Amino acid sequence: xxxxxxxxxxxxxxxxxxxxxxxxxxxxxxxxxxxxxxxxxxxxxxxxxxxxxxxxxxxxxxxxxxxxxxxxxxxxxxxxxxxxxxxxxxxxxxxxxxxxxxxxxxxxxxxxxxxxxxxxxxxxxxxxxxxxxxxxxxxxxxxxxxxxxxxxxxxxxxxxxxxxxxxxxxxxxxxxxxxxxxxxxxxxxxxxxxxxxxxxxxx
Amino acid sequence: xxxxxxxxxxxxxxxxxxxxxxxxxxxxxxxxxxxxxxxxxxxxxxxxxxxxxxxxxxxxxxxxxxxxxxxxxxxxxxxxxxxxxxxxxxxxxxxxxxxxxxxxxxxxxxxxxxxxxxxxxxxxxxxxxxxxxxxxxxxxxxxxxxxxxxxxxxxxxxxxxxxxxxxxxxxxxxxxxxxxxxxxxxxxxxxxxxxxxxxxxxx
Numbered sequence: 001x002x003x004x005x006x007x008x009x010x011x012x013x014x015x016x017x018x019x020x021x022x023x024x025x026x027x028x029x030x031x032x033x034x035x036x037x038x039x040x041x042x043x044x045x046x047x048x049x050x051x052x053x054x055x056x057x058x059x060x061x062x063x064x065x066x067x068x069x070x071x072x073x074x075x076x077x078x079x080x081x082x083x084x085x086x087x088x089x090x091x092x093x094x095x096x097x098x099x100x101x102x103x104x105x106x107x108x109x110x111x112x113x114x115x116x117x118x119x120x121x122x123x124x125x126x127x128x129x130x131x132x133x134x135x136x137x138x139x140x141x142x143x144x145x146x147x148x149x150x151x152x153x154x155x156x157x158x159x160x161x162x163x164x165x166x167x168x169x170x171x172x173x174x175x176x177x178x179x180x181x182x183x184x185x186x187x188x189x190x191x192x193x194x195x196x197x198x199x200x201x202x203x
Numbered sequence: 204x205x206x207x208x209x210x211x212x213x214x215x216x217x218x219x220x221x222x223x224x225x226x227x228x229x230x231x232x233x234x235x236x237x238x239x240x241x242x243x244x245x246x247x248x249x250x251x252x253x254x255x256x257x258x259x260x261x262x263x264x265x266x267x268x269x270x271x272x273x274x275x276x277x278x279x280x281x282x283x284x285x286x287x288x289x290x291x292x293x294x295x296x297x298x299x300x301x302x303x304x305x306x307x308x309x310x311x312x313x314x315x316x317x318x319x320x321x322x323x324x325x326x327x328x329x330x331x332x333x334x335x336x337x338x339x340x341x342x343x344x345x346x347x348x349x350x351x352x353x354x355x356x357x358x359x360x361x362x363x364x365x366x367x368x369x370x371x372x373x374x375x376x377x378x379x380x381x382x383x384x385x386x387x388x389x390x391x392x393x394x395x396x397x398x399x400x401x402x403x404x405x406x
Contacts, residue, residue: 113316113366123367131369148363148372149383156359160351163316164326166334169351180352180398184387195383 014052017042021063026117030060030124064121065108067101070129078137086150086186090178093154097162098174106162126151134189142195149188153181217255220245224266229320233263233327267324270307271299273332281340289353289389293381296357300365301377309365329354337392345398352391356384 020042024033035056039046053059061069077088097105111118131151135143157177160166169177187194223245227236238259242249256262264272280291300308314321334354338346360380363369372380390397 110316113313119367123369126367126369145371145375145383148369151369152359152363152372152384153356153387154359155362156355156357159358159362160355164322164329166326166329166351166354168348169355172348180348181355183397184356184390187387194386 017049018063021059026120064125065104067104074133082190087178087182089185090182094174094177145195146188150185153184220252221266224262229323267328268307270304277336285393288392290381290385292388293385297377297380348398349391353388356387
């Protein structure tokens, strides 16, 4: 987690930079947006942006208020190898939503659904920071497809468990839920037949 | 689809009844809300409610603006039997979102995420009209769990394809998507091991 850089009395400036960052990232994408442009839009010195957020990446993550740092979490999930990745990732995701950070995840879903700008930011972030990291570790064809299918199962679980609160998903224990959806994630990640149809089977 | 009952000049009354229905259903649930109570809240005669919406169920569906009628669609999906149900359901769901009705589905997601009331209505409707119908057709244990897990995969696909628009899910062809997620739904519906751990395997 980056330092938030918040100082007494500095809340207004920090929020102004974050608002400018959201607008610049949404308008120009992650690659197109610059610290200089964001600083100009917030009418502050670029050095002040770096003082608060250290890097463009840190600023981006704070602008999105993403509930965890994929650069830290994903290598840890991948480290024991691809075997068991599905259930580990399921458990990590459910524990995150069940924790206090779940409120930030919920707020993120709300803003992504309400705003095309937030959806564009989220798409950029998820593709670059999560799906690409997972895809690089996969050893089969179509890694980006595999990773995004796994993400779709996780996001759908979050919608039914935490947003719509459908039973029995809403009150199921984390370990049980992870056992239910873990094999789905694992199949998307490592089953040779999951993306391409079986060779020799036309049914 | 029920008749909408809309008549020239009657839009105001109909909308007033729908607003009252949303509030009563959200406050009292489907079972607790009554035509009489909704009529009183909208300050109209109960007969007028029935004139416009025919039944409490019809009113409920119109209040939610649900994009299809489960009473009609689900028996058709189940009719050929449980074999192949996963891919048929996936295709039905994707074709619905790809059609003009997709805009209504999108609006529904937006209101469910924005409002606890809409989430409560949706939960009630999905459980009663969709999950229970599917569960009744399943021949294994934990049918409600199976049906809601399948729903979680479908909802997550909708989120990533239509709301966040993550590639390659956003632009994949419907038949290909259905082949990717159909087996996941099928496993939840009909795999004996999907919900309960394998007997004799403790790994």
